[in-house]
Amino acid sequence: MVKVLFFARLRQQLGMGEITLEDFSGSLSELRKTLCEQHPDWSPHLQRDDIRMALNQELAETGAQVKAGDEVAFFPPVTGG
Amino acid sequence: MKLHFSRRLPAVSGANMKAVDRIEVCETPLDVAAEYTALQGNSGDGACALFVGSVRDFNAGSDVCGLALEHYPGMTEKSLQQIINDARDRWSLGRVTIVHRVGPMQINDEIVFVGVTSPHRQAAFAACQYIMDRLKTEAPFWKREAVADEFGKPSERWVEARASDAAEMEKWSAG
Numbered sequence: 001m002v003k004v005l006f007f008a009r010l011r012q013q014l015g016m017g018e019i020t021l022e023d024f025s026g027s028l029s030e031l032r033k034t035l036c037e038q039h040p041d042w043s044p045h046l047q048r049d050d051i052r053m054a055l056n057q058e059l060a061e062t063g064a065q066v067k068a069g070d071e072v073a074f075f076p077p078v079t080g081g
Numbered sequence: 082m083k084l085h086f087s088r089r090l091p092a093v094s095g096a097n098m099k100a101v102d103r104i105e106v107c108e109t110p111l112d113v114a115a116e117y118t119a120l121q122g123n124s125g126d127g128a129c130a131l132f133v134g135s136v137r138d139f140n141a142g143s144d145v146c147g148l149a150l151e152h153y154p155g156m157t158e159k160s161l162q163q164i165i166n167d168a169r170d171r172w173s174l175g176r177v178t179i180v181h182r183v184g185p186m187q188i189n190d191e192i193v194f195v196g197v198t199s200p201h202r203q204a205a206f207a208a209c210q211y212i213m214d215r216l217k218t219e220a221p222f223w224k225r226e227a228v229a230d231e232f233g234k235p236s237e238r239w240v241e242a243r244a245s246d247a248a249e250m251e252k253w254s255a256g
Binding site for chain 2: 005008058059076078080
């Protein structure tokens, strides 16, 4: 099981902050593709170039490998400070 | 009579005593004076640089009446710790404090406090700026503004990231 989190504007656009994927293994970009296949209306939001990804609470690139038990997050560019 | 001498524990070196990190994400107002006192008190360092960021009343062409900050609990703290660790690799620092507020806020409320002590001002200034530049581009916080239109009608909008913040960060990698 992989826990997937969404934050800020993206969370509002997708209408949820958390979803779990059973039996997923592959890269972050494959995980994003899987989510967009399951929820076609997410694609324009989730596939935006500026969406950042984190794997186990650290910023990660699209090629990073995801395994069972991992926590993945998608979010817009950060605006703290 | 037999005297027993216990061996003294090795003294903790001054450098270790001083290298204290404080990271806090809080929903309550920041107490800047208390943070400064805790930071500088007994640090032994001659220099202390502080940055405080506050909620401004104007952004992107409209009146801002309030602000709410969302974050990614867990990743936020890890990210801030990594930023401090990287700053310590670059400069000789004493104490480092980052306090960031989340949740709803009013105009003029302090959002972020960064404080750095060092034996020398150059390191304190540079590290303080470096920490803020990294925080602005990496730490998972998001601002949502409450704005009022010309008729005073309220609405909400997510604050957009600025290219200028990314450019400031780039300068550190180039240097």
